[in-house]
Amino acid sequence: MSQEAARIVLDDEVLAELHEISSLGSDEVLDDLATARAREVLRDVEVLVTGWGCPELSAEVLAAAPRLRAVVHTAGSVRGHITSECWDRGIAVSSAAAANAVPVAEYTLAMILLTGKDVLGRTPGEGPAAIGNFGRTVGILSASLIGRRVIELLRPHDFDVLLSDPYVTAAEAEALGARSVELDELFARSDVVSVHTPLLPTTRGLVGRALIESMRPAAVLINTARGAILDQDALLDAASAGRVRAVLDVTEPEVLAVDHPLRHCPNVLITPHLAGSRGNECRRLARHAVAELRRWAAGSGFAHPVHREQLERIA
Missing domain, CATH: 3.40.50.720 (NAD(P)-binding Rossmann-like Domain)
Structure with a gap:
C-alpha cells in the first residue's frame, strides 16, 4: 500500500495484532513491488495485506512470490491491484468493502x-x-x-x-x-x-x-x-x-x-468525496482486515471473499 495509506490504517494496535497472528518479519511498508527489497520480501510471503495505492500484482510480481496464497485488502475495490494472474493462481482475496x-x-x-x-x-x-x-x-x-x-x-x-x-x-x-x-x-x-x-x-x-x-x-x-x-x-x-x-x-x-x-x-x-472512511473510521477497515486474516490463519476462510465471477457486478 502507499505510505500514506499505511499511516492511516496501520496503527500500533493493528501492527501488534498482525504480529500476534502471523510471522510479520518487520513493519516495513512496500509501495513498490519491483524493487530488489520487495522481491526479497515477497519470496517468503504467504499473505499480502494491501491498501490504497497498492501496485498491480502482475505476473512478474507473482513470480517473485511463489508462496503467496491470499490477499487481505484494507479498502474496498480490488480492481486496481488484483489481476487475472491472481485469479488464475487461485489466490484467495478478501476486501474491506463491507466495512467501508x-x-x-x-x-x-x-x-x-x-x-x-x-x-x-x-x-x-x-x-x-x-x-x-x-x-x-x-x-x-x-x-x-x-x-x-x-x-x-x-x-x-x-x-x-x-x-x-x-x-x-x-x-x-x-x-x-x-x-x-x-x-x-x-x-x-x-x-x-x-x-x-x-x-x-x-x-x-x-x-x-x-x-x-x-x-x-x-x-x-x-x-x-x-x-x-x-x-x-x-x-x-x-x-x-x-x-x-x-x-x-x-x-x-x-x-x-x-x-x-x-x-x-x-x-x-x-461534498469532496468524504462519505467513505475517514479519520477514526479507517480503524474499522483495519480491524476488518485483521479479523479476516485471523479467520484465514485458523483455516476458516474469509468471511468477505471476493470472487472472480463477481467482478461484472461490483466496483
Whole structure:
C-alpha cells in the first residue's frame, strides 16, 4: 500500500495484532513491488495485506512470490491491484468493502433526513406539506453493500423504500425491507433517489436525462457512487430550473472546476468525496482486515471473499 495509506490504517494496535497472528518479519511498508527489497520480501510471503495505492500484482510480481496464497485488502475495490494472474493462481482475496460501506450509508441516511427537513430549499410554490420525512418515498438504485446498508438504516424511519436492481428478485427485495421496481418507476415515484450502483461499462451514464426529467418536482438525487453514472449536464439543467435538488459526494471529473455551474446551484450540495472512511473510521477497515486474516490463519476462510465471477457486478 502507499505510505500514506499505511499511516492511516496501520496503527500500533493493528501492527501488534498482525504480529500476534502471523510471522510479520518487520513493519516495513512496500509501495513498490519491483524493487530488489520487495522481491526479497515477497519470496517468503504467504499473505499480502494491501491498501490504497497498492501496485498491480502482475505476473512478474507473482513470480517473485511463489508462496503467496491470499490477499487481505484494507479498502474496498480490488480492481486496481488484483489481476487475472491472481485469479488464475487461485489466490484467495478478501476486501474491506463491507466495512467501508458503513460510513457511506451513514452519510446517505443523514442527507436523506436533512433534505427532508428542507436544508436545500423547496421548489417555489410548494406548501408546508412538502417539508418533513413522514411517508417520503426513498428509491435505492442498486442493492450493493452500501445500498443494502442504507435500506437497513432506513428501517426505523417512516419511509416507503423502493429498490431497483436487476440482480435482486421481488422476494429478496422484500426480505431486505424494500419493494422491487423497474428503474423508470424508481425515478418517477421517489421523493429521494440514492445512487449506489458501481461504475461499470454497463452503468456509465445510466442515470440519463430521461430519468432525471421524470423525477418528481423538488425530488432529491443523491450520488455517493461515481460521478460518471450521472448525466451531469442533464442534472444541471434540471437543478438550474428548480425542478430537482441534488447531493453529490462524487462528480465527473472528481473535482469540478471552481467556476462549474453546478457549484453555484443553491439547490445542489457538493461534498469532496468524504462519505467513505475517514479519520477514526479507517480503524474499522483495519480491524476488518485483521479479523479476516485471523479467520484465514485458523483455516476458516474469509468471511468477505471476493470472487472472480463477481467482478461484472461490483466496483
